[in-house]
Amino acid sequence: MDIVAIQELLGHEWVATTMGHIHVHNSHIEDSWERAADRSAARLGGVRP
16 A cells, blocks of 8 residues: 555654554565465466466
8 A cells, every 4th residue: 555545544744654653574575475476376267386
């Protein structure tokens, strides 16, 4: 999700305030990438190796 969208959702005046509330674990990006690849493979009828 876009950081500015989160900022607006939370009602923060400064994006730096929003960034102080956001924590992303190292594995989160990799896990998200794998889930997206699995969904894409399923839509195309293939199986990911």
